[in-house]
Amino acid sequence: MNYQGSVQLILGPVFSGKTSELIRRINRYSFASKKCLIVKYSETSETTKKTFQTHNGYPYKALATDTLERVAKQVDKFEVVGIDDGQFFPAIADFAEGLANQGKEVVIAALDGTFERKPFECVTRLIPRCENLVKLCSVCMVCYKDGSFSKRLTKERQTKLLGGTEKYLSVCRKEYFAVNCKSELEGDQTTVTKEENYTYDGQIQLILGPMFGGKSSELMRRIEKYSLANKKCRIIKFARDMRYSIDKCSSHDKVMMDAVPCAGRLFTAEDKIKDCDVVGIDEGQFFEDIVEFAEHLANKGKVVIVAALDGTFERKPFGSVLELVSKAEQVIKLNAVCMITYKDAPFSKRISQEKELQVIGGSDKYLAVSRQGYFLVKN
Known part of the structure; x- marks a missing residue:
């Protein structure tokens, strides 16, 4: 190898x-x-x-x-x-x-x-x-905007069903929830029922990557773009991450932006961001209700930008955050620079001895590494 x-x-x-x-x-x-x-x-x-x-x-x-x-x-x-x-x-x-x-x-x-x-x-x-x-993204076959989701036209419920346009549409969020589609089997019209106060015209942007990959920096860059367009923006940060500030989102190079600290479920912070058009969530992997909360806000018409680790120090999915991939309009995975080989680094390697999953730290506890750096170099 x-x-x-x-x-x-x-x-x-x-x-x-x-x-x-x-x-x-x-x-x-x-x-x-x-x-x-x-x-x-x-x-x-x-x-x-x-x-x-x-x-x-x-x-x-x-x-x-x-x-x-x-x-x-x-x-x-x-x-x-x-x-x-x-x-x-x-x-x-x-x-x-x-x-x-x-x-x-x-x-x-x-x-x-x-x-x-x-x-x-x-x-x-x-x-x-x-x-x-x-x-x-495809093109939504109903409204011609970006289409991020697959909508089945037939009544079959099994997950594996091969087919083309006779069985599927590519659709945007709004059309996924609202479009009338003809049933191939029954010939009737079926409509997904809308929840109260849901407009389904928001979106989820997911920024993934390892430690030191610039996820928080990219989150703040996007928030700044929306702010310059006169959108009301707010960031929610994980309250236990107090390395650089208690009430600010911070990159590792200490670029900061005001944030709402949240220690538990994200829904407890909803009142503080209810008037915002754009909501950023940093360290999304630490919030157990990240999927439900992001989906809830996007369905209410908000732009939701989530920055999160895609994997643990063992390169396993981190919490439930990867469930957002199939619900997000945009997904990218950033790379850091390997601190051993200086190649692209898509993985995080823990160099401290803690075994528990949630260990907050910087270069004192983690390295960003390439595949070679992850497997060939012992702690």
């Missing part, structure tokens, strides 16, 4: 160009004379090389399989491996990790959420173990 590979994760709803982006990246490696292979999910147990098409008709060749274990030996001779429909492979996190640790580049395209905007568990496990993450 040389630990010099990487995992690149391309997420998004149906019709957002995930496969097209995967093919574009694979082609770049091919032009650089890298040996490349694309693996695609198939419902049959037969493993075979086939020609597939993207939604816009672009043909590409891929190795079709129903389980990644079947193709483990075949991918071994390739330097770059693309995996399409990654959400349908339960073992994808360990499989991709194994390839990256061998030095291979792994590019994965996957739905970020189900038709109910719930996360695919196997994709959630991938996020804190990947180097690069992007969530693509």
